[in-house]
Amino acid sequence: MKLFDSHCHLNDPKFKKDLEEVIERAKDNSVAHVIVVGYDLKSSRKAIELAHQYEDFIRAAVAIHPHDAKTVTEESLTELKELAKDPFVVAIGETGLDYYKNYSPKEDQIRVFIEHIKIANEIGKPVILHIRDAFEDAFKNLEGHPVKEKGVFHCFSGGPDEAQRAVEIGFYVSFSGTITFNSKKLEEAALKTPDEKILIETDAPYLTPVPKRGRRNEPAYVYFVAKKIAEIKGKPIEEIASTTFRNALDLFKIKKWS
Numbered sequence: 001m002k003l004f005d006s007h008c009h010l011n012d013p014k015f016k017k018d019l020e021e022v023i024e025r026a027k028d029n030s031v032a033h034v035i036v037v038g039y040d041l042k043s044s045r046k047a048i049e050l051a052h053q054y055e056d057f058i059r060a061a062v063a064i065h066p067h068d069a070k071t072v073t074e075e076s077l078t079e080l081k082e083l084a085k086d087p088f089v090v091a092i093g094e095t096g097l098d099y100y101k102n103y104s105p106k107e108d109q110i111r112v113f114i115e116h117i118k119i120a121n122e123i124g125k126p127v128i129l130h131i132r133d134a135f136e137d138a139f140k141n142l143e144g145h146p147v148k149e150k151g152v153f154h155c156f157s158g159g160p161d162e163a164q165r166a167v168e169i170g171f172y173v174s175f176s177g178t179i180t181f182n183s184k185k186l187e188e189a190a191l192k193t194p195d196e197k198i199l200i201e202t203d204a205p206y207l208t209p210v211p212k213r214g215r216r217n218e219p220a221y222v223y224f225v226a227k228k229i230a231e232i233k234g235k236p237i238e239e240i241a242s243t244t245f246r247n248a249l250d251l252f253k254i255k256k257w258s
């Protein structure tokens with residue numbers, strides 16, 4: 001069995017001390033590949049550095065998180081676009097809208113979200129979306145500014161209707177450890193999403209799945225996300241693993257690893 005953790009933050013300082021061991025444990029637990037996702041310029045640079053260092057295991061995504069939208073300037077967008085051109089960068093993300101935390105004003109979040117879509121379209125890469133309590137505005141802006149290479153709703157937090165809308169516009173839906181938290185809404189969303197449109201992720205170091213709650217999350221635990229989706233769908237975990245693995249290769253256009 002091969003698992004693909006489509007979203008983690010091995011660029012987070014929480015992994016500084018034991019990154020080698022974390023990667024070894026992931027490999028020991030059938031995780032063949034991961035995407036390391038940036039959330040500001042520094043972490044985006046770090047994601048690229050890790051992808052070059054662990055060429056057989058990591059690819060990168062670069063972006064400035066909606067939380068920090070209010071800090072984004074013309075200069076930071078120019079640098080982001082330069083970073084995005086690196087051949088090991090497979091997506092622009094995480095970008096999107098977070099009205100739950102609302103760390104940046106909505107107008108800034110929308111402006112920066114659209115700027116990220118423009119970069120994705122200019123360089124021909126998909127987007128990784130972080131959307132919280134903002135599905136209406138997200139769909140509205142994706143309609144007004146379609147992403148050519150599509151993308152994924154990461155750490156999906158909507159219900160079956162939002163999952164269906166995501167699939168209708170050609171996007172993937174990625175489930176994280178939150179799918180193991182006994183949420184009817186998320187389970188219905190997973191049931192509504194066709195297997196060919198599902199990705200799995202840890203979002204490590206955050207959102208540790210059951211039964212590992214209480215510790216730092218890491219890519220090795222993506223197994224528990226796959227297992228839960230297999231249970232919900234009434235299918236063998238091997239089937240969910242191989243479908244979501246193929247989906248990740250397709251979305252991120254990774255040929256070398258297939």
Ligand SMILES: [Zn+2]
Pocket residue numbers: 094130154155
């Ligand atoms: Zn996120």
Ligand SMILES: [Zn+2]
Pocket residue numbers: 007009037094203
């Ligand atoms: Zn994340």
